[in-house]
Amino acid sequence: MSEFLHVLTDHWSLFGQGFGNTVKLFLIAAVGSLVLGTLLGAFRVSPIPALRWFGGSYVNIVRNTPLTLVFAFLVFAVPKLDVDLDYFTAATVALTVYTAAFICEVIRSGVNTVAPGQAEAARALGLTFDQVLTQVVLPQALRSMVPPMMSVLIAMLKNTTVAAGFSVLEAGAIPAYMAEFGEPQFYVLLWIAIGFLILITPLVLLQRLLERKWAVAR
Template structure:
């Protein structure tokens, strides 16, 4: 047990900053994905054909593209266009671009659960499409999509480990760093697993609290 704990205490200078970078990457990507995903969902239900076509094409393309390829395009292909972005911002953009497609589909499924009559009644009162979506449809949709949306965010948190393969110093790179120090790799992986469980736990708690609160509200 002492040797297991020493892996954490003796290497906190590596483990701590790398997990902090993972949290930062997750928070930035989560916020960006929710914003972009909501815009994409609005496009997919928009009365404008061009916007619907763009939203549909984006979702189909990104959902069927491996995340590793999205990272590779941003890290290796974009610099060829004389656009230089550091590795961490590139990882944020890759996660946002990829995850927003899944957020869009979850949100669109929530929008479809809202009775059509409510939107029609709002339009009959003279509300615009944007007002109907923002004031009537989306507030109800968000209440119905808490479990699947949290699942998408948790999956994105685990997907941050892919960034380690593209020179981003986050939790996925801990094993390689500690391997150079000669640490037991099984124990290192156990600590990485524990670290992710600690990060995921607040998301699970938040999911349950929101479900209970909105269940009572309904």
């Protein structure tokens, strides 16, 4: 038991830096993917064919591309186009671009749960497409979007470990560093699992809170 505890206490700074970068990656990519995913979701339900085509093409291409390939493109290919990205920025962009495709589909599915009559009535009152979407459809769709949206965000939190393979010091990179100190890898991985459990728990609790709140409001 003491050896298990010493793995954490003797290397607290490494664990702190690794999980600190994981949280930063998650928060920045979460905001970016929510914004981009919402925009793409609006494209997917837009009455303009070109926007629907763009949104659908983005989702089909990105969602069917391995995340590691997205990382590799941004880390190795983009710099050859004279675009200067450090590893952390490239990892953030990769997570944002990849996760936005899944958020887009969550939003599209949520919008489709709203009765068509709601949008038709809003248009009959003279509301524009933007007003119908933001003031009528999305507020109702949010109730059905919460569970899958939280699942996507939790998956993105775990996907941050892919950045370890591209020279970003985050939680997924800790085992490689700890191996240099000869620490038992089983204990290291167990502490990492505990760390992710601590990070994921607030998202799960938030999901349940929102579900209870909006279930009463129905």
